[in-house]
Amino acid sequence: MYPGSFDPITLGHHDIVLRSLRLVDRVIVAVAETATQEKRALFDLDERIELLEDVYRDEPRVTIASFRGLLVDFARAADASIIIRGLRAVSDFEYEFQMALMNRSLSPDIEVIFMTPANRYTFLSSSLVREVARLNGDVSAFVHPIVLEAIKRRVPAKEAGG
Numbered sequence: 001m002y003p004g005s006f007d008p009i010t011l012g013h014h015d016i017v018l019r020s021l022r023l024v025d026r027v028i029v030a031v032a033e034t035a036t037q038e039k040r041a042l043f044d045l046d047e048r049i050e051l052l053e054d055v056y057r058d059e060p061r062v063t064i065a066s067f068r069g070l071l072v073d074f075a076r077a078a079d080a081s082i083i084i085r086g087l088r089a090v091s092d093f094e095y096e097f098q099m100a101l102m103n104r105s106l107s108p109d110i111e112v113i114f115m116t117p118a119n120r121y122t123f124l125s126s127s128l129v130r131e132v133a134r135l136n137g138d139v140s141a142f143v144h145p146i147v148l149e150a151i152k153r154r155v156p157a158k159e160a161g162g
């Protein structure tokens with residue numbers, strides 16, 4: 001199970017999904033209805049799920065789900081034995097370490113695995129993509145074309161000179 005907010009999915013997330021598929025047969029991308037850290041949303045839950053479903057339409061090993069409540073409860077109900085999280089930099093470590101240890105004490109049978117994305121994505125985050133997109137910056141190098149189109153519809157480009 002690969003849980004997160006995915007608002008929106010970035011190429012960094014996608015890279016982790018592809019790496020995960022080298023280790024496991026099936027990945028459930030699980031979108032949290034409520035994340036631990038409060039964020040200003042760009043896409044609502046249904047939109048995030050729709051984008052993920054579109055991105056993985058031709059990848060039968062990836063399924064998309066949403067959950068509310070505890071991640072470990074959802075993972076157990078879905079029969080997932082591994083939780084995958086991406087770790088980009090030392091700055092991610094404390095938060096991820098805390099969550100992993102909390103999840104382990106809640107559910108010792110589920111293993112948390114951290115994976116690092118390709119170097120070119122180590123600086124990338126959904127929150128930066130949201131910010132750059134809201135300010136009409138070019139995020140085409142950071143998201144799937146399907147996501148880029150959805151961002152363009154959500155944040156129309158400013159008129160030249162306006």
Ligand code: PNS
Binds near residue numbers: 003034036070098
């Ligand atoms: O992409 P994010 O926002 O970093 O993902 C965080 C997420 C959704 C994985 C985390 O907030 C989570 O697991 N939320 C579900 C509620 C829960 O289980 N909280 C206890 C975590 S120790």
